[in-house]
Amino acid sequence: MRIVDIREIAVPLNSSLRNSVYDFSEMTTSVVAVRTDVIRNGAPVIGYSFNSTGRYACGAQMRDRLIPRIFAAPPESLLTEDGSNLDPEKILARMMMREKPGGHSERSVPIGTIEVAIWDAVAKIHDEPLHSVLAKKYSAGRVLEQVPCYVGGGWYAPGKGIADLEAEIRMRLEEGYTTMKIKVGGAPLADDLGRIEAAIAVLGGGQQLAVDANAGFTPERAVEYAKALAPYGLRWFEEPTDPADFALMAQLTSFYPGAIGTAENLFSTQDIKNLLQFGGLRPGTDIIQIDVPQSYGIVQFSRTLDMLQRMGWSRQSIFPHGGNLMTLSLVAGFGLGGCEAYPGVFGVFAGFADDSKVVDGILTLSDRPGIGFEGQNKLYEVMKSMF
């Protein structure tokens, strides 16, 4: 058993979205395909992934050093003890050869993306959904069958007013979502509060609304917003600070009563640990939003979860970043708090299987082997074209 080929392509998102800090007009993502010599259901097993959203394609690092390191290893050294499958932990260690400590994002994104594609192949070799494989390995076999899923939106757009926001939210409620996250910080505070009050009125309560500042505030504005948002009892307030401004985070958590969400822009276990130690995040209250394919992948995520558990955190406080099938597999397989959805944005990379449904805010799982990209037709068209 061995990996026969690993390919990657960079695909533009072709998104016209913008939040309070940046737009996605140049954004690309790397799609990875890992072909093995294993035959399942009459075809060679190929694992797929992409590097989530918000970080640019990273194929050069893959081509120049990560993929060559994998192929320079004896194939049997990358297998499980009994030789029955690929071992993602060994492949991760192999990719980390000759890497200097610290400075993560340059390699954590390409390594994590390859690693998640390896897991897709691993699950397909088991002929099981990835969430089942992960549950057996990391969660005593318990799959979270009812995955809570909220929907992201409420982007800023020229001419978009309160009525448009209300219509957007109503559409999402009709689609089956019950909780929504909207952007803040791209308008003056008073305007944002108007948007928030309108959104709460449509959604039916502050606990149905989260807001996302995308790390775009000055410290002063972060404090100002936290004070102004406190009375609304929101589900959470996301990225009020620079991702690594732990001192400011500690200031906010000292007085903001509700949940704060962050961590999609921290890429190592150590950085997350610093966030908890120095940022004053509160187990049982705050929300951690690691992006797994951007943070060295699933094996490293399991280590981060171990660290979180030792620090008193429950898996229900983890809402992984990225509204896609990789995230859904992780939430169901590890029993995490829930999943985000970004239907219709980020091009072919947004969303779940074409036959997936959201009912009362709960997203359906599929039985497809692996991550299940084969059920997401437009994305799978891109993936299968790679071989």
Added chain:
Amino acid sequence: MRIVDIREIAVPLNSSLRNSVYDFSEMTTSVVAVRTDVIRNGAPVIGYSFNSTGRYACGAQMRDRLIPRIFAAPPESLLTEDGSNLDPEKILARMMMREKPGGHSERSVPIGTIEVAIWDAVAKIHDEPLHSVLAKKYSAGRVLEQVPCYVGGGWYAPGKGIADLEAEIRMRLEEGYTTMKIKVGGAPLADDLGRIEAAIAVLGGGQQLAVDANAGFTPERAVEYAKALAPYGLRWFEEPTDPADFALMAQLTSFYPGAIGTAENLFSTQDIKNLLQFGGLRPGTDIIQIDVPQSYGIVQFSRTLDMLQRMGWSRQSIFPHGGNLMTLSLVAGFGLGGCEAYPGVFGVFAGFADDSKVVDGILTLSDRPGIGFEGQNKLYEVMKSMF
């Protein structure tokens, strides 16, 4: 006045070195050349740089998005107010368009490398050494004419014993160095202490010796080494922790009496600020070793210095990472603590001008315009081949 072309090439270091954590056998660096339409001394001004050492070449990020962003800007928008030169601050802001907050190393290295090449061009347009241009802008015109320079070495190699280390140190003393840094952590503690005692004996005192653990220790071993090293009164103890393990750093600084050096693997002002706030580093005692071309470049470095000053740190506590002419220009231009040298390693990227001298641990400055790569023949051969 405008930038006409920006080119980059990836060059292997061809180094067989290894420290306690990793080897350099695959290491590459990106060389950047920025050609302008300005003529000085009968030739077009071209600014050069490379992305220091220890982080792989990063040309893809430059080609795919950073260089196109520069050329998509109206040329006059990248000039100083009076139009007399390029403005690195505006070019930095331009490269940062559409970048998500946090996750620095993926872009801080390519952005910093381009930015330093821009500064080389800026100084050449002034027809002055970069250290003079920096001193005028950032240091009230005061150039540090006497730059302290220590030498790095003491690498591990198969069969290399104490006698070889002693001979290596003697050679460096004969070359004019007075202070040396050697690796630790690649041998058992007792062996490392033997190496340290031998080195101190040759150098003449603990204050002439620094040691470098390259962030390779477990927390337990970091504490064990700090306790064992304390009596030797070393110049400094470098990277005893994971670059971002601020809690462990605070533990070490609570009892280790001497200087600790770190920060070459932190790439943003915010990360350095966290190191100071949470790592317990002591102004006047500890040493900060930012790698400027890997950390968004010189404009951002000046912002980091402002932050450091507000937190009570002197510029003399800064020893920038990288034994090369870029670092020398920074130390002399900003009046920093000193410079490192790695003669004969890291291929053509090690060292200073061919006519430079070290006398009693003081490195000579040159009068060449810009960074002065034109006086470092083997490296300049690579650079000038790019146009």
